[in-house]
Amino acid sequence: MRRAGAVLLALAALALPGGAEANGDPASDVLLTAQVFLPFEAPISDSAATELKQTVAAANQKGYTIRVAVIAFTGDLGTAVSLWRRPQDYSKFLGSEIAFVYKNRLLIAMPSGFGFYNGRKPVAKELRVLARVKPGKTPTPLAESAAEAVRALAASAAVTVPKPSGGGSSATRDRVILGAAVLAFLLVLLFPTRLFRRRRAQGVEQ
DSSP, rough: OOOHHHHHHHHHHHSSTTTTTSSOOOOHHTTTTTTOOOOOOOOHHHHHHHHHHHHHHHHHHTOEEEEEEEEESGGGGGGGGGGOOOHHHHHHHHHHHHHHTTTEEEEEETTTTTEBTBBOOOHHHHHHHHHSSOOOHHHHHHHHHHHHHHHHHHHHOOOOOOOOOOSHHHHHHHHHHHHHHHHHHHHHHHHHHHHHHHHHHHHHHH
């Protein structure tokens, strides 16, 4: 009966008009049913978003139950903006917001650091693990660091979550794309010049 009541409450919350405006906290709506909250408007690369979702899904499948909220800007907090740069306080706030549906591990990733909440259970061990993970300062690196944090947390509980195969970080891919663009530009710039010089040399010889 208690579980059925929680499900009904979750459905009722999702049916409220305005979604995020209903309680002013977007993540508390999304995490009622999803494992990951990503900012609606932050420019997070598809690869970073996919890596995080796959990492969280893999952790849950292996028994390390966790949900993650990536908070890149103050706007991602809704009316809870006073908790910006206070990830641990926000983890407690968000955890209590979704407790009627979800009462397990919750990770918060902000540019200022990570927060971790697990109901009334002590989290000192997890916070020590998170202290060794450097949070990204901009949206895409922040999502990537959140995935790294999930893997580190799972490893501390003897659960191995491998990094999804995807060809490296977005920063590396960006450098490769930039290098290829510069090379193409140089080829376009230099090839006609060399061709012109060759034809000119041939004309002189004739």
